[in-house]
Amino acid sequence: MKNKRSGLSRRAALQGGMALGGVALGAMAGGALMAPPTLAQSAGKKRIVVGTHGGDYARLLAKNVDEPFLIPKGWTVVQDQAGDPQRRTKMLADKRLARGPVDLHALSAVNMYQLHQAEVTAEIDYEKLKNARYLLEPLKYPYGVAHLYSGIVGVYNPALIAPVPTSYKDIFDPKWGDKLALIDKQYQYTLVAAALAAGGSANDLEPGQQLLLDCKKAGMRLYPNPEDFAQAMKAGTVGIGIAMKARIVQWQNAGLPIAAATPGEGALAFVSGFVMPRNAPNKAGAYAYLDAILEKGAQEAFAVDFGYNPTVTNAVVPPALNARIGFTPQEIARLVDLDYAFMDENDASLRDWWEGELKAK
Numbered sequence: 001m002k003n004k005r006s007g008l009s010r011r012a013a014l015q016g017g018m019a020l021g022g023v024a025l026g027a028m029a030g031g032a033l034m035a036p037p038t039l040a041q042s043a044g045k046k047r048i049v050v051g052t053h054g055g056d057y058a059r060l061l062a063k064n065v066d067e068p069f070l071i072p073k074g075w076t077v078v079q080d081q082a083g084d085p086q087r088r089t090k091m092l093a094d095k096r097l098a099r100g101p102v103d104l105h106a107l108s109a110v111n112m113y114q115l116h117q118a119e120v121t122a123e124i125d126y127e128k129l130k131n132a133r134y135l136l137e138p139l140k141y142p143y144g145v146a147h148l149y150s151g152i153v154g155v156y157n158p159a160l161i162a163p164v165p166t167s168y169k170d171i172f173d174p175k176w177g178d179k180l181a182l183i184d185k186q187y188q189y190t191l192v193a194a195a196l197a198a199g200g201s202a203n204d205l206e207p208g209q210q211l212l213l214d215c216k217k218a219g220m221r222l223y224p225n226p227e228d229f230a231q232a233m234k235a236g237t238v239g240i241g242i243a244m245k246a247r248i249v250q251w252q253n254a255g256l257p258i259a260a261a262t263p264g265e266g267a268l269a270f271v272s273g274f275v276m277p278r279n280a281p282n283k284a285g286a287y288a289y290l291d292a293i294l295e296k297g298a299q300e301a302f303a304v305d306f307g308y309n310p311t312v313t314n315a316v317v318p319p320a321l322n323a324r325i326g327f328t329p330q331e332i333a334r335l336v337d338l339d340y341a342f343m344d345e346n347d348a349s350l351r352d353w354w355e356g357e358l359k360a361k
Contacts, residue, residue, distance in 0.1 A: 116143030131294035148308035151267035160239030168197035178219035249307035266334035
């Protein structure tokens, strides 16, 4: 897994982290837009406005970051909740403002790259982050701070699906009919996973697009978000698909009768982090927040509460938990990264295909 900017291997760093004393290393959900912050609200020197997903991720940011590490220091954190596409669109529109309304935005690594290429976000000055010394070096993006990571793996109900899937090819099989389901908001990762299943690659998606059309013709279902997908899995309406391993662990903890299957082609790596708009109104507050998300205690709490792996080397995940949320050294060696530059160049056309061809059929 290569960082497109640094050229360093993220696999090597993750393997190195697993070798530390306990297993050091180590989110996301959709939600409705809460009252958006006004310019006056974000102007306070001790107020930080954070654009984020809603749901459990927003709740856990408050629990594991704001309450223990920021509020005691006098900071007030205001969350501006909306989905990724809506917030990215707003960031582009707000680019023209001398003073923007939001200090930080939570995004996937590919979206962080895209916004930086569009000259919307600022370079990160890691000298201002005391916890940056613990951040896995290949995840030290110049355009954003990596918060958590997981992988896109197979998820299935053993009572409905046999034999056990061992690859993306096994999962993206029209034979499953309407028992196969996908999550709409994960379209970028789904397109690449399907490409790998069909013999393509992270920048050769056409074989996967045809496979997806074949699966859709056979009855494949699409759900708008992970929560709806999980409900369908719980009800037995569907029995197989792909999801972040962290999500699968959460669903297992909630009692869903499901199992995870790491694909033989190599799981797609998913990294989530935060970017700072160039016109962020409170950059000092933004850096305080970025340092807080990298706190050892915050990272360990997210591993327990949310099933994502930490991105700092001083966070220790108990072996029993790591066995559920983490990856073996062999699986880490096979992790597949998205081609960020390819996605940046082709995202609009891919989204048009997804909406106009796949979903419309």
